[in-house]
Amino acid sequence: MAIGFIKKIFSFGKGAVEEKPAPPQEAPEAAPGAETITPAVPSEDLPDEPREVEATAEDDRGAIEEAEAGAGEIAPSAESAADEVDARSEEVEANAETAADESVAIEDESAPPAISPLVGEMPGRAEGGKPLSDSAAPRDDAATPPSVPSGHLPHKGGDQGETEATAKDDQTRTEEAAAGVANVAASPDTSAEDADAKGESAEARSPDIAAHEDIAADETAPVEDESVPPPISPPGGEMPGRAEGGERPTDHAPPRNEAAIPPSAPSRPLPHKGEDQIAAAPSLPKGFATADKRPKEAAPAPQPKLSWYQRLRRGLARTSSQLTGQITSLFTKRKLDEATLQDLEDLLIQADLGVETAMRITDTLASERYGKDVSGEDVSRIMAGEITKVLAPVAKPLELDLSHKPHVILVVGVNGTGKTTTIGKLAAKLSGAGMKVMLAAGDTFRAAAIEQLKIWADRTKSDIVSSKLGADAAGLAYEAFQLAREKKSDVLIIDTAGRLQNKAELMAELEKIVRVLGKLDPDAPHTVLQTLDATTGQNALQQVEIFRNVAGVSGLIMTKLDGTARGGILVAISAKHKLPVYFIGVGEGIDDLEPFEAKDFAEAIAGVAA
Numbered sequence: 001m002a003i004g005f006i007k008k009i010f011s012f013g014k015g016a017v018e019e020k021p022a023p024p025q026e027a028p029e030a031a032p033g034a035e036t037i038t039p040a041v042p043s044e045d046l047p048d049e050p051r052e053v054e055a056t057a058e059d060d061r062g063a064i065e066e067a068e069a070g071a072g073e074i075a076p077s078a079e080s081a082a083d084e085v086d087a088r089s090e091e092v093e094a095n096a097e098t099a100a101d102e103s104v105a106i107e108d109e110s111a112p113p114a115i116s117p118l119v120g121e122m123p124g125r126a127e128g129g130k131p132l133s134d135s136a137a138p139r140d141d142a143a144t145p146p147s148v149p150s151g152h153l154p155h156k157g158g159d160q161g162e163t164e165a166t167a168k169d170d171q172t173r174t175e176e177a178a179a180g181v182a183n184v185a186a187s188p189d190t191s192a193e194d195a196d197a198k199g200e201s202a203e204a205r206s207p208d209i210a211a212h213e214d215i216a217a218d219e220t221a222p223v224e225d226e227s228v229p230p231p232i233s234p235p236g237g238e239m240p241g242r243a244e245g246g247e248r249p250t251d252h253a254p255p256r257n258e259a260a261i262p263p264s265a266p267s268r269p270l271p272h273k274g275e276d277q278i279a280a281a282p283s284l285p286k287g288f289a290t291a292d293k294r295p296k297e298a299a300p301a302p303q304p305k306l307s308w309y310q311r312l313r314r315g316l317a318r319t320s321s322q323l324t325g326q327i328t329s330l331f332t333k334r335k336l337d338e339a340t341l342q343d344l345e346d347l348l349i350q351a352d353l354g355v356e357t358a359m360r361i362t363d364t365l366a367s368e369r370y371g372k373d374v375s376g377e378d379v380s381r382i383m384a385g386e387i388t389k390v391l392a393p394v395a396k397p398l399e400l401d402l403s404h405k406p407h408v409i410l411v412v413g414v415n416g417t418g419k420t421t422t423i424g425k426l427a428a429k430l431s432g433a434g435m436k437v438m439l440a441a442g443d444t445f446r447a448a449a450i451e452q453l454k455i456w457a458d459r460t461k462s463d464i465v466s467s468k469l470g471a472d473a474a475g476l477a478y479e480a481f482q483l484a485r486e487k488k489s490d491v492l493i494i495d496t497a498g499r500l501q502n503k504a505e506l507m508a509e510l511e512k513i514v515r516v517l518g519k520l521d522p523d524a525p526h527t528v529l530q531t532l533d534a535t536t537g538q539n540a541l542q543q544v545e546i547f548r549n550v551a552g553v554s555g556l557i558m559t560k561l562d563g564t565a566r567g568g569i570l571v572a573i574s575a576k577h578k579l580p581v582y583f584i585g586v587g588e589g590i591d592d593l594e595p596f597e598a599k600d601f602a603e604a605i606a607g608v609a610a
């Protein structure tokens with residue numbers, strides 16, 4: 001009986017193969033030695049195109065055994081449905097024949113009957129993709145694919161040689177086949193069993209689905225609960241003004257009578273759960289809203305950026321506080337006499353103000369207060385006045401002669417004094433005013449310097465001329481000048497490598513740059529800017545001296561006055577060299593460059609209250 005049935009089942013093979021070709025040809029060799037059939041391989045693992053199959057005899061034997069076992073199981077019920085099965089077999093055969101016409105692969109296939117029937121007995125597939133075995137949960141998708149592509153089946157001996165199906169694939173297919181047998185037997189019998197199968201299917205998916213449903217149920221529950229009016233509306237009723245976001249209580253609702261307020265009266269109709277939730281939300285957020293509305297004193301307020309003047313004052317605070325502290329202690333309970341004046345002069349010189357400025361201050365103080373009591377405030381006021389007198393003549397704007405096209409600015413200075421940064425700041429001001437600016441990366445010693453200037457050019461929308469590392473800086477300056485002329489730039493700013501003023505070779509190179517520029521225009525460079533680091537102190541005086549001689553420095557910019565500056569030196573430099581001081585740097589930002597103001601600077605150094 002079982003054998004006869006299997007034979008019939010075999011005849012499904014062709015049709016079934018069309019739907020789901022199995023790894024067939026090895027099947028005949030299958031011996032009842034197969035011990036296990038591993039869980040199905042997901043359909044994705046099944047090759048869509050012919051691929052090498054390497055089936056082991058053991059696997060196939062397993063498949064056969066499984067199939068037989070399946071058939072055996074089927075037998076009792078199948079007997080009663082034998083006619084239907086037969087009819088079904090014929091149907092499938094017919095389908096198989098049709099498929100055979102359509103598929104050469106299947107025609108050629110020497111699929112052994114033992115396999116085909118198993119595959120063919122996947123009614124679900126044959127009948128519209130119903131899962132092979134609903135109970136084969138893990139297979140689901142894997143079992144669903146109606147067929148292994150026909151190309152997967154070995155057509156010829158050569159194909160067999162090439163086929164290398166994994167044991168897993170075979171086991172999968174075999175398992176499917178076995179399951180199919182069960183289904184075939186069951187389905188003709190009663191549709192009730194189908195229903196059962198579906199029931200199983202539902203059960204099979206149930207773990208997942210049930211889990212989802214549970215979650216859904218869990219999620220739904222609170223919604224349901226939230227939609228239950230009593231817990232929500234009482235707060236609304238109790239605090240009508242707050243519950244509904246400030247809505248006034250209804251006229252009929254006694255303002256403070258909780259019992260009189262309908263427990264479930266929402267402020268507006270809630271057609272469905274979603275809105276219910278939204279409507280319910282105000283009752284919860286009330287607490288949160290209150291929390292949100294709490295003053296945000298906990299969050300640290302962002303520190304407002306100090307003005308440039310505040311930064312200047314802070315930067316010069318060390319100088320000024322040290323100075324004023326010493327001055328105050330000097331003049332406590334002392335009348336102004338010669339010894340006191342000498343002590344004051346020493347203090348001012350130590351503060352880098354220079355001998356000349358120190359003497360001006362003491363002379364003025366003596367003329368006003370000699371033999372009288374003197375307070376620290378008196379000294380600070382006089383000091384600020386005298387420093388202002390020194391600085392005022394040098395506090396000049398940077399003049400640009402735009403008839404030059406371009407006005408060439410050469411920037412020089414010791415390493416790290418802020419040349420490149422200052423160039424960026426200047427470019428920002430100029431291009432911001434609508435001028436056409438070109439930058440030249442004349443610091444060819446450091447790759448980082450070139451990159452740094454490129455970034456500044458990018459930020460300030462300036463043109464940039466650069467060359468490779470180690471290139472001749474003078475040559476680059478020359479080319480940049482030519483290019484700036486061609487492009488009709490208003491201003492060309494040339495960066496140079498930082499160099500110590502005592503390095504003769506580097507200073508000679510700087511000289512060469514100036515000379516080369518002069519070949520294109522005798523007046524070029526039209527401005528030679530030297531940057532001075534305000535934290536340097538006395539050394540800055542010497543720097544100016546030497547750079548002025550070598551490069552013809554025509555103006556100064558003091559940088560880093562926002563740091564622990566020793567600004568007194570600028571007074572000494574100004575008094576001695578009388579070079580214009582155009583700007584001061586008060587930070588690393590693009591806007592942290594301020595025109596130099598003598599009075600501000602003087603008062604900051606003298607510690608006069610702002």
Ligand SMILES: Nc1nc2c(ncn2[C@@H]2O[C@H](COP(=O)(O)OP(=O)(O)OP(=O)(O)O)[C@@H](O)[C@H]2O)c(=O)[nH]1
Nearest residue numbers: 415416417418419420421498559560585586587588
């Ligand atoms: N705080 C502060 N830092 C500044 C100021 N100006 C420049 N700097 C910083 O000083 C450092 C050196 O600046 P650069 O512009 O690279 O100096 P440089 O003269 O071009 O340096 P070299 O190319 O080595 O000669 C950088 O970290 C700048 O951000 C300023 O006004 N204030």
